[in-house]
Amino acid sequence: MNDDATTTTPSASHPSHPYVGLWVTADGRVRHELRADGRYVEARGDREAAYVGRYEVSGNHVEYRDDTGFTADGDFLDDVLHHGGMVLHRRKVVLVTGASSGIGRATAVRLAAAGHPVVLGARRTDRLDALVTEIEAAGGTALAVSLDVTDLASTRAFAAAALDRFGRIDVLVANAGVMPLSPLSSGLVDEWDRMLDVNVRGLLYSIAATLPTMLAQGTGHVVTMASIGAYEVTPTAAVYCGTKYAARAITDGLRQESPRGLRVTTVSPGVTESELASTITDETAAAAMVEYRAEAIPADAIARAVDYAVAERPDVDVNEIVVRPAAQR
Ligand SMILES: NC(=O)c1ccc[n+]([C@@H]2O[C@H](COP(=O)([O-])OP(=O)(O)OC[C@H]3O[C@@H](n4cnc5c(N)ncnc54)[C@H](OP(=O)(O)O)[C@@H]3O)[C@@H](O)[C@H]2O)c1
Secondary structure, X not given: OOOOOOOOOOOOOOOOOOEEEEEEOOOOOEEEEEOOOXXXXXXXXXXXXXXEEEEEEEOOEEEEEEOOOOEEEEEEEOOEEEEOOEEEEEOOOEEEEOOOOHHHHHHHHHHXXXXXXXXXXXXXXXXXXXXXHHHHHOOOOEEEEEOOOOOHHHHHHHHXXXXXXXXXXXXXXXXXXOOOOOOHHHOOHHHHHXXXXXXXXXXXXXXXXXXXXXXXXXXXXXXXXOOHHHOOOOOOOHHHHHHHHHHHHHHHHHHHHOOOOEEEEEEEEOOEOOOHHHHOOOHHHHHHHHHHOOOOEOHHHHHHHHHHHHHOOOOOOOOEEEEOOOOOO
């Protein structure tokens, strides 16, 4: 395998594969499926015939050969290889911070199902371990790493674990966040600090830990989870909105400073099902949230937005996406 930038570098302990995809017949039936674990599986209900394929990548040209003697070749363009009925998408190593619940969890599940190896970071590692089991049972690839984004050493160790296992960092989904809302008059300074630490410093540390690898690769994608609170301020949310305005500003600053191989996306959810409101201690804010959060969209709605931005062609940089419940005006 050529060490071209379009390939992942498999580790000895866990061979990975640079592409996932489907081989479909002319009438649209799926004949074979190239899974994330590298197996090329006959797509029939009654049996699974697994055989191993190998790619040789030279510039944009790809040659495929499997152990049945089947060969194919084609030109790799825009992260997608089309050849005959074969459509192969390049796998991307995706790091998700805050993957233990809500939007981060849903994003990890969706991107793993799309064939990307996912690296799951959060403090509640028991949940991450359970999620790895769930993703692997569905045929995906995942790695759980203990992560506190407020700790630079922990954030660097998270990125190092991803590199050690998969050899690349293609996408950072900087999603970890907290939202203990309160009016400024409450003076809950510790909670303000916590929001600044997780939502702003944690984002910066996550960028610091992954950006050097992306720049060295010449390609990468930073997806920041901001909020509709990055566009307008509401009472009890002054500090939270401040952190989300900051997240949006930092992400766009990164875009302006970066070479064209590095893409950035700010995803801004409206009310979405998750555990986010559970840390509110201020009674006024907690009471207001009951009505405000009554109509929420599933976390997978946000995951689909991330998937869309990640799957776009390398020459298309999807910079901002706002997704809110249709009921939310
Ligand atoms: N849900 C919404 O309505 C909504 C709307 C707009 C924006 N957002 C944004 O979406 C993102 C995800 O939130 P969510 O709604 O999915 O809430 P959630 O269910 O509470 O998830 C938050 C995630 O952040 C992680 N986290 C918190 N502190 C962390 C730390 N110090 N280090 C590492 N991970 C940490 C949590 O994991 P551990 O506790 O296990 O560490 C958890 O996995 C946040 O940035 C939030 O601001 C959500």
